[in-house]
Amino acid sequence: MHHNLAVPIPDEAIRALHVGDTVSLSGVIVTGRDAAHRFMVEHFIKNPVAPEDEALHAELKRLLDGGVIYHCGPVVRKHDDGSYSFVAAGPTTSIREEVYQADVIAHFNLKGVIGKGGMAGRTLQACQTQPAVYLHAIGGAASLIAQSVKEVVGVHKLEFGVPEAMWVIRVEGFPLVVTMDSHGQSTHDAVAAASKERLAALLG
């Protein structure tokens, strides 16, 4: 089944999603990968927010409430007027954020996590309780996804480097597949289990 979703995403729309469904996503989302997740957990979640981080925390609270984080380290072009555009923006491997993701989902009331390769038990549990979903982008489809990034609204933590910074982007018709839903189902678990059986048969 296909769904058109806009950020912020209501809970009912999340509960209507099931693994295997396709999604076109529109609205303002934020990129974040390894450095960003570690930063958010250490500076916003595990410890009290320091005065110098308060403005960023409030801004991310606003952007991510009912919103979506995207595991992505883009290729970005800086224009002469100081503005940016995305040149290539496919997903990066999500499992590296497994230790952080459930806490980030709960803290910011995230409704969606975009990445590739899927995530594990703690995130799947967080998807059920929040509710939220894991949305799989097509790995490597960087030029096509960059076309769906209509505007770079801003950037935070550029000192982490271009791939690791938190880019605030407005997307339109971002093509995605639900591979972990809010009902406890995971395409990744199902495919891993089926391929394990086939491997056992092939190895005899």
Add this chain to the structure above:
Amino acid sequence: MQQPDLTESFVELVRRAATDLPPDMEQALRDAKTKEEPGSAAEGALDTILKNVEMAREHATPICQDTGTPIFEIHHPLGISTRQLADQIRRAVAIATERSYLRPNAVDSLTGKNSGDNTGEDFPTMHFYEWDEAHIHVDLLLKGGGCENVSAQYKLPDASLRAGRDLDGVRRVALDAVYQAQGKGCSPGVLGIAVGGDRGSSYVKSKQQLLRPLADHNDNPDLAALEDQLYEEANELGIGPMGFGGKTTVLGVKVGALHRLPASYFVSIAYMCWANRRASMDVQPGGEVSYAS
């Protein structure tokens, strides 16, 4: 042959590798799409991949934002300064980064600082070989991080996989590597496999296999048979494009062998994502440059 300045030619080689998928890879993806169930997530993934490939070529933008480790393999005639070629390659990747063909991808492992221009300690990777030919031949592979992370090295015998020191043992560990990778290496991928060597030479050899065209037939009949068998069996695992489940898990398998120590039997599996970005260039003694992929 006079020492040439190939800086701009290297930039062009990088541009081609980063933005234009080799025709045999694109054709293999097209063939794979026809095999998947209509309307399935697997078919959808391949459709998106193919649209992306066309778009990248049209706009000269990177196929994948992870433009990977640039791996240069250079064959040159006697009398060429490899030090000068290496300097030109380093300059070329910095220029290619500035032109957004490459993402800044070289990170200082100790400080975490990104150099910003794809140069650094042993970065990019370069291997030079002197040969008898009169011209220079350069192969470039852009090897992304997602698939590098699921690449694997096994030490045979491996009791848990009942893999002995023979080609059936190689087959067993290779299938295990594909299973372990699931979709995380951006399947459907290509497997470059090396049998033997030490741990270092084995991994280098496995990556060199990825430079072979998909249709390239192995001269060794035993390895040719293993390549065919692994291609069939890896696709029977049902992992499918992106790990969504489906009929296409690998697009090709290439195996090479090295001498080894009596005590060691390594099998290295270089997993390459569907964006198998390889390109080559030839520089004639007169200076004419031609490109291929």
